[in-house]
Amino acid sequence: MGKTHLAIALGRAAVEAGHSVLFTSATALLAALSKAETDGQLSDRLMFYTKPKLLIIDELGYLPFERRSAHLFFQLVARRYERGSLLITTNQVVTQWGAVFGDDVLAAAILDRLLHHSHTLMIQGESYRLRQKKKAGLLGRAPQNDG
Secondary structure, X not given: OOHHHHHHHHHHHXXXXXXXXXXXXXXXXXXXXXXXXXXXXXXXXXXXXXXXXXXXXXXXXXXXXXXXHHHHHHHHHHHHOOOOEEEEEEOOOHHHHHHHHOOHHHHHHHHHHHHOOOOOOOOOOOOHHHHHHHHOOOOOOOOOOOO
């Protein structure tokens, strides 16, 4: 599928165009926000993630959020709303985000801000990594090319 690869390429293009970019996984982002909250430095950490022109968050929704993490993520989205761009990779369709965030109302509030002024790109197909493993003979047969 190549979601992460595409996100990195778009981030690189933004850097080459002179914009500030920060790339992080959703897991690392939430761990950093949670630690900052525990340490009494949440405002500073939110500011850190608000500053770049483009914030890329990779692999959102691969693991469900704990309630506190979902609220921290909302705070970040709300702070960045109409101030900077977000690029998010996920394997979850937006109709499943209530389960990801553990709260349909919170998911709706997050999506309201994320989808306003957004472009959504759905990538369908087999995972790039799985396809490579199949080609290497590690996971069954590789798909045949008819062309």
